[in-house]
Structures are given as C-alpha cells and as structure tokens.
Amino acid sequence: MSEVKSEVVPLLLNRTTATEAATDAVRGLILSGAIPPGSLIRQDLLSKRLGVSRTPLREALQRLTVEGLIRLDHHRGAVAAAPSITELREIYELQEMLECVAARDALKHFTDADLADLRDCIDELSRAETSVEWIRGNLAFHTTMYRISEKKLVVEMITQLRNRAILYINMVARSGESRKRAEADHIEMVAVLASGDGDRLEELIRSHLRATLAWVESIIV
Structure with a gap:
C-alpha cells in the first residue's frame, strides 16, 4: 500500500x-x-x-x-469575458458597499509601514510611462490598501469584482485625464487613511468608483 x-x-x-x-x-x-x-x-x-x-x-x-x-x-x-454595461453597474454598486466596509476596517489596523507602502505605490504610478505600467501600479495601490483590512472574505470579494471589471478599469490607463484624476484620488485617500477620518474615506471611495463608472459609460454607452 x-x-x-x-x-x-x-x-x-x-x-x-x-x-x-x-x-x-x-x-x-x-x-x-x-x-x-x-x-x-x-x-x-x-x-x-x-x-x-x-x-x-x-x-x-x-x-x-x-x-x-x-x-x-x-x-x-x-x-x-467582458461584463455588459448592466453587469458593470451592478459590479460597481457592490464594490462601493464592500470597499467602504474594508476601508473602515483598514483604519483600525493602519500603521506607519502601511503608509510607506501606499506612498511607494503612488510614486510607482507617477513614474509609469506606459499603460501596462500604470495598470500594474494602480492594481498594486488598491491591493496594498485593502490588504490592511482583516476582513479577508470582503477583500477576496472585492478582488473578484475588480477582476471582472478589469477591461473597463484598464480603459482609464489609456486616458491621461482619467489617470491624473485617479492618482489625485489615491493621494487624498492615503492622507485620509493617515488622519483616521472614516467618513471622508467613504466619500472618497464612492466618488472615485462613481467617477470611473461614469467615464466608462461615456465611452461605451
């Protein structure tokens, strides 16, 4: 045997x-x-x-x-696969709820090391010369931010939703204006995380996601 x-x-x-x-x-x-x-x-x-x-x-x-x-x-x-616009709207609706939950939890565990990691991600984004580099940097930023949360199931669901919408998220990388807006949002998110203002952090997450969705809708609808 x-x-x-x-x-x-x-x-x-x-x-x-x-x-x-x-x-x-x-x-x-x-x-x-x-x-x-x-x-x-x-x-x-x-x-x-x-x-x-x-x-x-x-x-x-x-x-x-x-x-x-x-x-x-x-x-x-x-x-x-690529989600339909109806599916995309549903994905973003779910993302809003889940990312706010994860962000609130991340505030409880945020450290100086996390702050340094997020600032490194922002620096990487600012140095991106190609769309591919920017996509990687953007993914690294969001992954780094939500891994701070200890709500691992919520973070797993966020990752799955982002993956399903990745085609449209990547469209942002091809627009200089959208990239600048996203990078400005990231900088403010990090500052708010450091300040511990949960309400403002939720506002930023919602506006960030809604602006991305609105931009995508303007392109494909």
Whole structure:
C-alpha cells in the first residue's frame, strides 16, 4: 500500500501545482489585456505558450469561468469575458458597499509601514510611462490598501469584482485625464487613511468608483 501512495500523491500534487500555475498565468494574460475580451482562447496554442499540458489548462479555464473571466460559448468554446454595461453597474454598486466596509476596517489596523507602502505605490504610478505600467501600479495601490483590512472574505470579494471589471478599469490607463484624476484620488485617500477620518474615506471611495463608472459609460454607452 505504501508504494501505491508514494506514486499517487506526487502526481496529485504536481497536477494541482500545474493547474494553479496555469490559472495564475491565464488570469494574468486576461487582466493585462494580452488576451482581449471576446477573443477565442485556443487551448492548443495556449498550452504551448505556457508550457503546460491540456489537462491542467482545461482545469484552469474552468476555474476562471467560475471567477467570471471566461465564458463558455457553445459554438466557439472558451472566450475571454467582458461584463455588459448592466453587469458593470451592478459590479460597481457592490464594490462601493464592500470597499467602504474594508476601508473602515483598514483604519483600525493602519500603521506607519502601511503608509510607506501606499506612498511607494503612488510614486510607482507617477513614474509609469506606459499603460501596462500604470495598470500594474494602480492594481498594486488598491491591493496594498485593502490588504490592511482583516476582513479577508470582503477583500477576496472585492478582488473578484475588480477582476471582472478589469477591461473597463484598464480603459482609464489609456486616458491621461482619467489617470491624473485617479492618482489625485489615491493621494487624498492615503492622507485620509493617515488622519483616521472614516467618513471622508467613504466619500472618497464612492466618488472615485462613481467617477470611473461614469467615464466608462461615456465611452461605451
């Protein structure tokens, strides 16, 4: 019996690791825009590109379907998803509620080290020369801010919602005006976090999200 276990367990672990690695890789390609929304995901080409076999890749696509990043089209197969404007509005409505909850909790645990980390994120954004660099910096800022909260389930839900709306969030990176507005909001958010003003922080989060949604609506509606 011990010989059977020694053969099976490593295979199971390797497969799990390969699936997780493939999931992270494909998610990254979608979130960065390398796999554009609406595009067909060719599993044969993608498995070669990532250097993984078809089985973990197929499992990765199933996971990303649950996350809402991929949709299964009966005629075309796996397609990179983009929410409709109705879905986007619902996403932002939920984000407002959840981000305010996370921000309030973050205030309770905010430290000087967190302040330094957020200022580093702001500096990184200000130095971004390309849209891709700005997208990464923007993601780093929001991730850093909400990881301060100890409401981990809320933060997980925020991440899932942001991922589903990433196509439209990335549009901001292509507009100099929107980038400047977002960066100004980030600077004020950090100052308010440091001051401990929860009411003002909620106001900023709501206005930040609503301004982004309004800008996206002006482009696509």
